[in-house]
Amino acid sequence: MYRVAGSHLRSLKRHGSSRLASTSVVKQSSGGLFGWLLGGKSNELPPLNVPLPGITVPQPLPDFVEPAKTKITTLPNGIKIASETSPGAAASVGLYIDCGSIYETPESSGVSHLLERMAFKSTTNRSHLRLVREIEAIGGNVSASASREQMCYTYDAFKSYVPEMVEVLIDSVRNPAFFDWEVKEQLEKIKSEIAEMSGDPQGLILEALHSSGYSGALAKPLVAPASALHRLNSSILEEFIAENYTAPRMVLAGLGVDHDELLSIAEPLLTDLPGVKRLEEPKSVYVGGDYRCQADSSKTHVSLAFEVPGGWSEEKTAVTTTILQMLMGGGSSFSAGGPGKGMHSKLYLRILNNYQQIESFYAFGSIYNHTGLFGIHATTSPDFVSKAVDLAAGELLEVATPGKVTQEQLDRAKQATKSAVLMNLESRTIASEDIGRQILTYGERKPIESFLKDLEEVTLNDISSVAKKIISSPLTMASWGDVIHVPSYESVSRKFHSK
Numbered sequence: 001m002y003r004v005a006g007s008h009l010r011s012l013k014r015h016g017s018s019r020l021a022s023t024s025v026v027k028q029s030s031g032g033l034f035g036w037l038l039g040g041k042s043n044e045l046p047p048l049n050v051p052l053p054g055i056t057v058p059q060p061l062p063d064f065v066e067p068a069k070t071k072i073t074t075l076p077n078g079i080k081i082a083s084e085t086s087p088g089a090a091a092s093v094g095l096y097i098d099c100g101s102i103y104e105t106p107e108s109s110g111v112s113h114l115l116e117r118m119a120f121k122s123t124t125n126r127s128h129l130r131l132v133r134e135i136e137a138i139g140g141n142v143s144a145s146a147s148r149e150q151m152c153y154t155y156d157a158f159k160s161y162v163p164e165m166v167e168v169l170i171d172s173v174r175n176p177a178f179f180d181w182e183v184k185e186q187l188e189k190i191k192s193e194i195a196e197m198s199g200d201p202q203g204l205i206l207e208a209l210h211s212s213g214y215s216g217a218l219a220k221p222l223v224a225p226a227s228a229l230h231r232l233n234s235s236i237l238e239e240f241i242a243e244n245y246t247a248p249r250m251v252l253a254g255l256g257v258d259h260d261e262l263l264s265i266a267e268p269l270l271t272d273l274p275g276v277k278r279l280e281e282p283k284s285v286y287v288g289g290d291y292r293c294q295a296d297s298s299k300t301h302v303s304l305a306f307e308v309p310g311g312w313s314e315e316k317t318a319v320t321t322t323i324l325q326m327l328m329g330g331g332s333s334f335s336a337g338g339p340g341k342g343m344h345s346k347l348y349l350r351i352l353n354n355y356q357q358i359e360s361f362y363a364f365g366s367i368y369n370h371t372g373l374f375g376i377h378a379t380t381s382p383d384f385v386s387k388a389v390d391l392a393a394g395e396l397l398e399v400a401t402p403g404k405v406t407q408e409q410l411d412r413a414k415q416a417t418k419s420a421v422l423m424n425l426e427s428r429t430i431a432s433e434d435i436g437r438q439i440l441t442y443g444e445r446k447p448i449e450s451f452l453k454d455l456e457e458v459t460l461n462d463i464s465s466v467a468k469k470i471i472s473s474p475l476t477m478a479s480w481g482d483v484i485h486v487p488s489y490e491s492v493s494r495k496f497h498s499k
């Protein structure tokens with residue numbers, strides 16, 4: 001920017017040196033702006049490269065600003081408090097817990113979904129109305145989300161309100177009242193959500209891939225089963241929290257806050273949390289399987305998926321799988337972006353551009369601590385579904401074949417992955433969540449430079465070898481809609497395991 005401004009100044013000086021030569025104070029002319037435009041007498045202006053009297057020009061920003069470091073403090077009971085500064089005026093604080101649907105029992109099935117709905121309701125210290133009023137008074141924003149392995153509670157507001165944010169956040173998580181009428185109200189809303197899920201085949205199929213592809217913890221549903229809703233009550237919620245919301249399994253993470261300030265506010269509110277020994281994570285075994293749901297629909301949705309071995313614990317495999325997903329890409333057959341607006345992925349070019357019968361076709365991935373799923377989802381008409389399955393199988397086999405992915409395709413996928421990650425981390429909430437989730441998974445927050453370095457080191461051989469390892473695992477299929485013409489599980493599995 002500075003070089004452009006300097007060049008513009010030199011051009012003005014060459015072509016209008018007489019007008020810019022004076023350094024005297026501006027004098028008013030009777031002609032004004034219109035007089036100058038019409039050839040009348042102009043104001044005498046100082047040169048643009050001479051500072052005005054009494055004005056101090058600030059120093060330009062340095063070419064490199066060192067990124068903030070994540071600071072972590074572990075309290076005696078085991079809870080970790082982490083923070084990172086940022087130059088903005090707002091802050092994000094979150095409480096992240098190593099607890100999700102994988103820790104549910106048959107008696108508590110669906111409790112994670114209900115806890116997500118019960119977040120920031122009445123506590124033993126505040127009514128729900130008072131809590132809402134306090135959040136509104138400072139212009140804050142709260143949210144909660146449940147996943148299979150972790151629970152997240154977040155609060156965003158201006159930095160000056162960090163003490164209020166932390167106190168309300170901790171009170172909401174630690175001291176929920178779980179009034180019977182509030183629990184019943186949220187259970188009714190969950191029933192409505194379940195009824196509306198028939199309009200979300202992708203979500204239903206993702207749940208089906210887990211229930212049929214895994215044996216053990218990851219096979220448990222994230223969405224509360226309708227059959228379990230009558231059992232859920234305040235007592236089950238209280239028991240689940242008492243057992244799982246313990247100090248060694250919790251991280252308080254903040255972005256845009258001073259670490260010493262966060263520590264001084266949070267420590268008195270968290271030191272009495274029980275520091276019991278951390279439970280061992282429930283086991284999950286990938287087995288593969290087939291799920292089919294006949295529904296009244298003019299479309300057929302089908303997914304082919306395989307295991308990502310190691311999950312996030314195998315960092316190189318996870319990073320390579322992330323790039324592989326971006327490389328394959330895909331999406332909907334209709335895009336407002338139009339041709340040439342970034343639709344360069346393999347599935348766009350090879351499938352969506354050539355087969356008008358396919359409504360959507362994309363690669364997806366769900367990676368967990370020690371395992372994961374990777375595959376292709378297709379939406380098409382029932383009479384074309386068999387061909388769509390063949391195309392999906394062919395694309396997965398192709399990326400696992402050395403020489404079928406070019407260096408240009410890999411470089412583009414790397415840049416797209418890098419861009420997506422860096423742009424996401426510009427969000428305070430996402431960056432705060434990244435801090436909390438990484439500490440829960442790795443015990444530390446790895447710098448972004450580490451991820452970018454691993455990303456750049458991925459080679460064509462890594463892509464083909466990881467893809468080959470993925471599709472060598474048992475196949476998991478899930479389909480929804482008019483599934484009569486979906487090929488049999490055995491016929492599709494033989495395409496990958498013919499030997």
